[in-house]
Amino acid sequence: MFSYGTLQQTGVQQATFGRLLQGEADALVGYRRTMVKIEDAQVVATSGEAYHPILEASGDPHDRVEGTVFAITAEELAHADAYEVDDYERVQAELASGRRAWVYVKRRD
DSSP states (O other): OEESSGGGSHHHHHHHHSSOOOEEEEEEESEEEEEEEOOOHHHHHHHSOSEEEEEEEOOOTTOEEEEEEEOOOHHHHHHHHHHSOTTEEEEEEEBTTSOEEEEEEEOOO
16 A cells, blocks of 8 residues: 555554554656545544645656555455545555555545
8 A cells, every 4th residue: 555645644544444554755747736625524533734745646747645555454454444435545656666556645536
């Protein structure tokens, strides 16, 4: 799983996965980072933030979002799905390193 936002925070990891995740720096190319207001009180309480970053595909190879790629289990991925609000959808994407990872991006309507 690639994270560019609150899932990199140790408190969010403890609350969501029950452990700290081990990861490596990577990046997602062709996406832009913006912010979204979070209405879910539990998510705001967990992250301590009312606004979270969110990614939109730009198609521009010069756009690059830095983050961390984590190795997690299928059960932990389900926990991440439960943490993310409806503004996000999980997609597979190729990272700058060539690895493929799940990443949460802005839900398409």
